[in-house]
Amino acid sequence: MNKNKKEANLTAIMVVQQLEEEHWLSSDYKTPLQQAKEGNCRPLLEMIIEKLEEQDILVKEAYIIKHDKDKVSTWNPVEMKNIIETKVEHVHVLLKFEKGASLNKLALAIQVEPQYLEKLKSGRYGYDNCLAYLCHCKDENKHQYQPEEVTTVRGEDYTSIYHRSMETWTKGRATKKAKETALSVDWLIEKILSGEVTKSNILLTNEYYAIYGQHKRKINEALDTAGERKSYQTIADLEAGNFKKTILFITAESGVGKTRYSKKLITLLQQIALKQGQKWDYCVTASTNAFDEYNGQEILFLDDIKGDSLTVSDWLKLLDPHMISPISARYHNKMGSAKIIIITNTKEPISFFEQAKGNMGEDLGQFVRRIDYLIQIEDKFHLSIPIKHIPQKPNNEVLWYEPRHYSFKFSKIGEYDKNIATNKLVKQVIRNMQWNKYKKVINASDQTTNDNPNTQQK
Numbered sequence: 001m002n003k004n005k006k007e008a009n010l011t012a013i014m015v016v017q018q019l020e021e022e023h024w025l026s027s028d029y030k031t032p033l034q035q036a037k038e039g040n041c042r043p044l045l046e047m048i049i050e051k052l053e054e055q056d057i058l059v060k061e062a063y064i065i066k067h068d069k070d071k072v073s074t075w076n077p078v079e080m081k082n083i084i085e086t087k088v089e090h091v092h093v094l095l096k097f098e099k100g101a102s103l104n105k106l107a108l109a110i111q112v113e114p115q116y117l118e119k120l121k122s123g124r125y126g127y128d129n130c131l132a133y134l135c136h137c138k139d140e141n142k143h144q145y146q147p148e149e150v151t152t153v154r155g156e157d158y159t160s161i162y163h164r165s166m167e168t169w170t171k172g173r174a175t176k177k178a179k180e181t182a183l184s185v186d187w188l189i190e191k192i193l194s195g196e197v198t199k200s201n202i203l204l205t206n207e208y209y210a211i212y213g214q215h216k217r218k219i220n221e222a223l224d225t226a227g228e229r230k231s232y233q234t235i236a237d238l239e240a241g242n243f244k245k246t247i248l249f250i251t252a253e254s255g256v257g258k259t260r261y262s263k264k265l266i267t268l269l270q271q272i273a274l275k276q277g278q279k280w281d282y283c284v285t286a287s288t289n290a291f292d293e294y295n296g297q298e299i300l301f302l303d304d305i306k307g308d309s310l311t312v313s314d315w316l317k318l319l320d321p322h323m324i325s326p327i328s329a330r331y332h333n334k335m336g337s338a339k340i341i342i343i344t345n346t347k348e349p350i351s352f353f354e355q356a357k358g359n360m361g362e363d364l365g366q367f368v369r370r371i372d373y374l375i376q377i378e379d380k381f382h383l384s385i386p387i388k389h390i391p392q393k394p395n396n397e398v399l400w401y402e403p404r405h406y407s408f409k410f411s412k413i414g415e416y417d418k419n420i421a422t423n424k425l426v427k428q429v430i431r432n433m434q435w436n437k438y439k440k441v442i443n444a445s446d447q448t449t450n451d452n453p454n455t456q457q458k
Contacts, residue, residue: 007102007103007104007105008100008102008103009099009100009101009102010097010100010101010102010103010106010119010120011096011097011099011100012094012095012096012097012120012126012127012130013094013095013103013106013117013118013119013120014092014093014094014095014117014118014120014130014133015048015091015092015093015095015110015112015116015117015118016090016091016092016093016116016118017090017091017093017112017116018088018089018090019033019036019037019066019089019090019091020033021033023112023113023116024111024112025111025112025113026051026111028047028051028111029044029047029111031043032044032046032047036066036091037089039066041064041065041066041091041151042064042151042153044064044091045062045063045064045093045151045153046153048062048093048095048110049062049095049153049154051109051110051111052095052097052106052109052110054109055105055108055109057097057099057101057105057106057109058097058098058099059095059096059097059098059154060096060097060098060154060155061094061095061096061154061155061156062093062094062095062096062152062153062154062155063093063094063131063134063150063151063152063153063155063158064091064092064093064094064150064151064153065091065092065134065135065145065149065150065151066089066090066091066149067087067089067090067091067092067143067145068086068089069086069143069145070086070087070142070143071084071085071086071087071142071143072084072085072086072087073085092133092134094130094131094134096127096155103117103119128165131158131161131165132165132169134150134158135147135149135150135162137162137165137166137169137170137173138169138173139173140173147159147162147163150162184211185211185214185215185218185219188202188208188211188219189218189219189222192219192222192223192226193222193225193226193229195226195230195279196279198223198279198281199223199295200281202219223295224295226295226296227295227296227297228296228335229296230296230297230298230337231296231324231335231337232335232337234296234298234324234337234338234339235324235335235337238322238323238324242434243339243432243433243434244321244322244432245319245320245321245322245338245339245340245341245432246321246339246340246341246372246428246429246432246433247319247321247341247343247370247371247372248340248341248342248343248371248372248373248375248425249343249345249349249352249371249373249374249375250262250342250343250344250345250375250377251344251345251346251347251348251349251374251375251376251377252344252346252376252377252378253346254346256377256378257377258303258304258344258377259303259304259344261377261418262301262303262342262344263301265342265422265425266282266299266301266342268422268426269299269340269426269429270282270299272426272429272430272435273298276433276435278298280297280298280299280339281297281298281299282297282298282299282300282301283295283297283299283300283301283338284301284303285300285301285302285303285305291327291336294336294338296335296337297338298338298339298340299338299339299340299341299342300336300338300340300341300342301342301344302341302342302343302344303342303344304344304345304346305343305344305345306345306355307345307347307351307352307353307354307355307356308355308356308357310327310356310357311356311357311358312353312356312357312358312359312362313358314327315353315356315367316366316367316370317336318336318341319341319367319370319371320370321370321372321432324336324337339433340429348374348376349364349367349368349371349374349410350364350368350406353367363406363407364406365389365406365407365408365409366407366408368386368406368408368409368410369386369407369408370386371386372385372428372432373385373424373425373428374410375421375425380415380416380417380421381415381416381417381418381420381421382412382414382415383412383413383414383415383416383421383424384410384411384412384413385410385411385413386408386409386410386411387408387409387410387411388407388408389406389407389408389409
């Protein structure tokens with residue numbers, strides 16, 4: 001390296017320094033530093049200009065602001081986590097010169113160490129970016145200082161520059177954000193593919209949502225891929241006999257609370273799955289085109305769906321507890337790979353499935369047989385299970401019609417308070433998932449009691 005190489009002349013510089021005397025190499029700064037701490041930065045900037053011009057470095061523009069609300073994330077070894085702290089107060093001094101000077105010459109003139117002078121990035125926007133940085137105008141995640149907090153000693157008043165440039169700076173903020181999300185999108189996709197992040201997580205988390213807004217197609221492709229893998233893993237587990245699907249049919253009059261109860265039950269099942277090391281997601285479908293939004297979620301909530309939303313064939317495949325098959329969807333067929341399916345409707349199952357597309361005198365007992373529990377919500381929870389329907393022997397009476405016979409029907413097993421009924425449903429899920437074979441799971445009675453602290457189990 002050529003030691004005699006001439007240092008570049010800098011026509012502008014940013015000084016970033018704390019307000020403690022030890023960081024300034026001249027006792028002349030003692031009083032201006034104290035004044036800056038008290039909120040008046042003008043004397044400090046005037047002294048910097050004076051020292052520069054004593055060395056024939058003429059200052060054309062000069063601005064100063066004290067940053068005392070900046071935050072920084074630091075590792076706390078006691079709490080074993082990152083904590084947010086306020087940075088030590090410091091000043092940013094932006095200077096532009098009539099003629100350039102080297103970095104070392106500027107440092108000697110100002111009387112600070114050279115490492116506290118920041119070179120501006122090359123290009124036409126280098127100085128403009130520094131003007132914006134005085135108030136963090138392009139950094140929305142940092143504290144936004146007001147233009148009135150910037151002191152102008154030379155050049156156009158900063159508040160004038162601020163109001164003239166803010167629209168451009170805001171656009172620059174969007175550009176910066178886009179660059180930041182480009183760096184984060186691969187990390188987010190990795191989280192999606194590993195099953196740690198779901199679409200609901202993305203839409204409800206500001207940080208993820210910002211990335212999603214810039215890379216929607218790429219992230220949706222990752223979500224589709226993760227859903228596809230989840231579906232095929234579920235198929236493999238089902239074929240290996242590791243679980244069987246749980247089908248719950250909830251019926252009640254409108255306004256009784258079918259949907260509200262179902263969502264609470266879903267939350268409870270997610271908590272229990274988490275105890276097994278499984279992060280379960282759920283999908284609520286529309287009444288028409290029910291499977292358009294389904295993407296391999298473990299819980300499928302068919303809320304107030306209509307019987308004619310699917311064909312007889314699709315209903316039978318979807319509800320088969322030991323098989324997963326493609327289900328018709330509007331754009332392309334989906335694997336109906338949910339582990340839990342909850343159906344809510346005002347109709348009871350027989351009336352509901354009578355409406356299935358293509359029903360031409362089907363044995364509706366096929367549908368009944370596939371349902372683990374029928375839950376009828378009235379003043380209490382009425383639970384029924386499917387049993388084989390043996391037809392009664394005909395008497396001597398001659399009927400003018402042939403009565404319909406179904407291979408399975410529901411048999412009522414009892415009336416229960418909500419907590420006890422929920423406990424039975426949860427235990428059925430645990431049996432079907434075979435969780436009780438491998439390790440002790442959360443006690444369903446305890447969990448439902450915890451969710452309803454004012455209700456005592458008998």
